Amino acid sequence: MSDRALTTINELLAEHLIAPENAPTLTKVADRYAIALTPTIADLIDRRDPLDPIAAQFLPKAAELLQLPEESGDPIGDHVHSPVEGIVHRYPDRVLLKAVHVCPVYCRFCFRREMVGPDGDGTLSADKLKAALAYIREHDDIWEVILTGGDPLVLSPRRLTAIMEGLAAIPHVRIIRFHTRVPAVDPARIDVALIAALKASGKTTYVALHANHPREMTADARAACARLIDAGIAMVSQTVLLRGVNDDATILADLMRAFVETRIKPYYLHHPDLAPGTSHFRLSIAEGQAIVAALRGRISGLCQPSYVLDIPGGHGKALVHPNDITAEKSGDIIVTDFRGMPHRYP
Ligand SMILES: *Cc1c(COP(=O)(O)O)cnc(C)c1O
Numbered sequence: 001m002s003d004r005a006l007t008t009i010n011e012l013l014a015e016h017l018i019a020p021e022n023a024p025t026l027t028k029v030a031d032r033y034a035i036a037l038t039p040t041i042a043d044l045i046d047r048r049d050p051l052d053p054i055a056a057q058f059l060p061k062a063a064e065l066l067q068l069p070e071e072s073g074d075p076i077g078d079h080v081h082s083p084v085e086g087i088v089h090r091y092p093d094r095v096l097l098k099a100v101h102v103c104p105v106y107c108r109f110c111f112r113r114e115m116v117g118p119d120g121d122g123t124l125s126a127d128k129l130k131a132a133l134a135y136i137r138e139h140d141d142i143w144e145v146i147l148t149g150g151d152p153l154v155l156s157p158r159r160l161t162a163i164m165e166g167l168a169a170i171p172h173v174r175i176i177r178f179h180t181r182v183p184a185v186d187p188a189r190i191d192v193a194l195i196a197a198l199k200a201s202g203k204t205t206y207v208a209l210h211a212n213h214p215r216e217m218t219a220d221a222r223a224a225c226a227r228l229i230d231a232g233i234a235m236v237s238q239t240v241l242l243r244g245v246n247d248d249a250t251i252l253a254d255l256m257r258a259f260v261e262t263r264i265k266p267y268y269l270h271h272p273d274l275a276p277g278t279s280h281f282r283l284s285i286a287e288g289q290a291i292v293a294a295l296r297g298r299i300s301g302l303c304q305p306s307y308v309l310d311i312p313g314g315h316g317k318a319l320v321h322p323n324d325i326t327a328e329k330s331g332d333i334i335v336t337d338f339r340g341m342p343h344r345y346p
C-alpha cells in the first residue's frame, strides 16, 4: 500500500486499480477531472470486484467522457449567488465559505468537479479571505457559516485557526459548519492540533461527514468521529444517492445505522446533481423515492435522512420525499403507513 495519495493513471496502474488496456481512455478522463485516492480509500477497494462501490466513487471511468446537454459545470448555481470570491450566499441566514478547492479524494460524481482539483481555484489568498470575512461581518443576517470547498479539513491547523479567529470576531455568526470527507478518507488527520483549530472560534461547531457506503465507516473512521464528538463538536451526515454505490435500501440502512452508532445524526440524502459526465450515477427521482420509502419502514427514525434535490440553476434545495398523504376530492386525507397501507384521516 502506498503511503500517500494516488493521483495519476500511472499510479493507479502500478497499484492494479485499473486495467492497462483502459489507460489511454482513462488518461483523457484524467486530463479533464482530477483524481485522488487516499491510502485508506485505495486499501478499501476490492480489486477482484469490478462493481466495487468504493472503486465506483473514486476510480475514473470512460463513461465520464459522455456529457449530456442538461449537465452543467455549475449545476447548482454557485456562481450566480457569489457576491465575493469564496462566498456563496443563497439563503438569508447562512453562507458557504469556500476557502480551498482541493480535496483529499476526488469523487467522480462531484457537483463542483469543474472547480475542484489541483489545477482548480486553489486556496483563497489572504486578501480574498479578508474580503470574504468582511462580507460576512457586513451582513448581520448571517447566523451560520458553512465551510466547504473543496474539503476545508485539508487546510493546515494554522490556516484553519486563522479563519476561525476571523469568524470568532463576528458576533452575529453563531454556528460554524464544516462539510468534509476527511474523518472517513484520512482519519489520522483528525488529531489534537486539527481539533483545536476547529474549535478555535469558541462557537457552536458542526461537522457534516460525507460518506456514501457503509464500508467507508471503518473502525478508524468511527474513532476519528468519536474524537471530534468527544471534543464537543456535533456531527451530522450527508450522503449522495448513487447508482452502483448505494441505490439499495439495505445498503443505505446499514450506512445510516453506522452513522447513528457513531453518534452522527443522518442529515441529507442528496439526489445526484447534473454534474458533467455523471449520468451513469443518476437514478430517477421516482427510483430514489422508492428506496427512501423502503427505508422508512425498515430503520429507526433516528436513522432517517431528508431526501433532497438541489434545484438546477441555484434555486436551493427542495425536499423530494415520497408523499405519505394524498387529499381526496371530499377533503379527506389518505395517509399511507410504513407498510404501504392507506388510512383515511380524520
Ligand atoms: C446546500 C447549501 C446550503 C446549506 O443548506 P442547508 O439546508 O442549511 O444544509 C447553504 N448555502 C448554499 C449555497 C447551499 O448550496
Ligand code: SF4
Residues within 6 Å of the ligand: 102, 103, 104, 105, 106, 107, 109, 110, 111, 112, 113, 116, 149, 150, 151, 181, 210
Ligand atoms: S470531497 Fe466533496 S468537493 Fe471534493 S470531490 Fe468529493 S464531492 Fe467534490
